Amino acid sequence: MEDASIQSVPYPTIKRYPAYLQVLKELKSTGITTVSARDIAERLGLNQVQVRKDLGYSAIIGRPKVGYDIEQLTSALHQLLGWQDPKEAFLIGAGALGSALLGYRGFQEYGLDIVAAFDLDPSKHNTAIHGKKVFPMERVPELAKRMGVLIAVLTVPESAAQECADLLIQAGIRGIWSFSPCKIEVPDNVVVQREELSAGLAVLSVRLSEMLKHENNGPSAPV
Amino acid sequence: MEDASIQSVPYPTIKRYPAYLQVLKELKSTGITTVSARDIAERLGLNQVQVRKDLGYSAIIGRPKVGYDIEQLTSALHQLLGWQDPKEAFLIGAGALGSALLGYRGFQEYGLDIVAAFDLDPSKHNTAIHGKKVFPMERVPELAKRMGVLIAVLTVPESAAQECADLLIQAGIRGIWSFSPCKIEVPDNVVVQREELSAGLAVLSVRLSEMLKHENNGPSAPV
Numbered sequence: 001m002e003d004a005s006i007q008s009v010p011y012p013t014i015k016r017y018p019a020y021l022q023v024l025k026e027l028k029s030t031g032i033t034t035v036s037a038r039d040i041a042e043r044l045g046l047n048q049v050q051v052r053k054d055l056g057y058s059a060i061i062g063r064p065k066v067g068y069d070i071e072q073l074t075s076a077l078h079q080l081l082g083w084q085d086p087k088e089a090f091l092i093g094a095g096a097l098g099s100a101l102l103g104y105r106g107f108q109e110y111g112l113d114i115v116a117a118f119d120l121d122p123s124k125h126n127t128a129i130h131g132k133k134v135f136p137m138e139r140v141p142e143l144a145k146r147m148g149v150l151i152a153v154l155t156v157p158e159s160a161a162q163e164c165a166d167l168l169i170q171a172g173i174r175g176i177w178s179f180s181p182c183k184i185e186v187p188d189n190v191v192v193q194r195e196e197l198s199a200g201l202a203v204l205s206v207r208l209s210e211m212l213k214h215e216n217n218g219p220s221a222p223v
Numbered sequence: 224m225e226d227a228s229i230q231s232v233p234y235p236t237i238k239r240y241p242a243y244l245q246v247l248k249e250l251k252s253t254g255i256t257t258v259s260a261r262d263i264a265e266r267l268g269l270n271q272v273q274v275r276k277d278l279g280y281s282a283i284i285g286r287p288k289v290g291y292d293i294e295q296l297t298s299a300l301h302q303l304l305g306w307q308d309p310k311e312a313f314l315i316g317a318g319a320l321g322s323a324l325l326g327y328r329g330f331q332e333y334g335l336d337i338v339a340a341f342d343l344d345p346s347k348h349n350t351a352i353h354g355k356k357v358f359p360m361e362r363v364p365e366l367a368k369r370m371g372v373l374i375a376v377l378t379v380p381e382s383a384a385q386e387c388a389d390l391l392i393q394a395g396i397r398g399i400w401s402f403s404p405c406k407i408e409v410p411d412n413v414v415v416q417r418e419e420l421s422a423g424l425a426v427l428s429v430r431l432s433e434m435l436k437h438e439n440n441g442p443s444a445p446v
Binding site for chain 2: 009011014015016017018019022023026029030042043044045080081082083087096097099100101103104105106107109110111112150151157158159174175177181182183189191193194195196197198199200201202203204205206207208209211212215
């Protein structure tokens with residue numbers, strides 16, 4: 001597979017790859033070695049034409065009536081995502097969400113290995129959260145350089161987000177996965193991806209309220 | 224405000240409300256009492272026309288040159304989202320992600336109070352994770368009924384997702400916030416909202432790879 005091919009994969013396809021990988025992993029754990037696009041599509045509630053198209057960006061060809069080799073397809077998707085070897089990352093902001101994410105071992109599956117945490121609050125320095133040491137923010141530049149870390153997971157409040165991002169950028173961080181609910185200004189050579197956990201919950205709350213209200217057949221308090 | 228108005232708020236708007244609430248909270252914590260749509264838009268990197276339109280679904284009117292009263296607007300958005308009083312929820316699947324979410328106190332801000340955890344694995348029963356007791360799955364019906372819990376956060380592997388969802392539905396759960404990367408079949412009177420943490424990380428990985436590759440001016444390994 002040509003490495004350059006990664007540039008041609010559209011983002012909506014990229015976003016579906018982790019779910020495909022999860023299906024492949026589950027199947028593999030039960031001893032299954034091949035899977036069809038149709039089976040993947042059914043498990044994820046997607047259109048099989050879409051799945052076939054998405055998998056077409058890999059060099060792996062599905063065999064008629066057999067499907068894709070799970071091992072080969074897993075490896076190809078990992079390569080397209082750059083997840084063959086987990087990349088080390090720093091977590092910035094050891095508050096409630098940051099601590100939760102430090103305890104989540106699943107990120108390694110997603111090619112991300114959070115190796116250290118940093119916080120502005122001195123009372124957190126030199127403590128450890130889920131076995132990860134918390135350093136003062138000032139140590140980011142030195143440790144990022146020494147460890148060659150390019151990715152940071154940002155979980156600070158809005159008020160500290162830009163200040164922390166500026167420090168990360170100065171320290172050579174090039175990719176920021178931000179859970180802070182605000183815009184961050186970065187130069188063109190830094191990538192920011194924003195995650196909004198609460199958005200999905202908001203939609204769930206409202207959809208559930210609407211349904212219950214409709215059942216009660218009249219106005220009532222939202223759930 | 225008419226309660227029925229909640230039904231007319233589009234989902235993309237609903238998804239932005241939590242970010243608005245976060246901005247309002249941060250401003251309030253610094254002693255500020257009013258905010259303009261323009262200021263909210265700038266902080267979140269949104270279009271101010273969009274913000275003004277979104278806030279228009281509340282009954283709160285911004286005053287020219289002054290803006291919205293933060294207290295009133297917060298309360299109106301909470302009401303539109305049904306977040307005035309946190310609703311109790313169960314967490315299903317006390318694995319890595321489930322444990323992380325149990326430790327995240329921030330959900331209360333989002334109107335969600337996770338009161339207990341449940342797992343299929345007997346070795347986890349009667350333990351406590353971040354102070355929340357882990358019960359056997361079989362106890363969901365009894366406890367859901369007794370506590371009037373209607374919402375579940377689902378963090379089980381794909382292989383267990385449908386089985387757990389079926390049990391939840393039988394137990395009277397009406398809203399499922401699913402972090403399991405698969406489709407779940409539910410009857411029409413149950414709402415499922417799927418969260419895919421890894422999708423954002425996949426896009427970050429690939430965008431960063433593309434940028435670094437471009438800088439190196441030729442094919443190289445993805446980051």
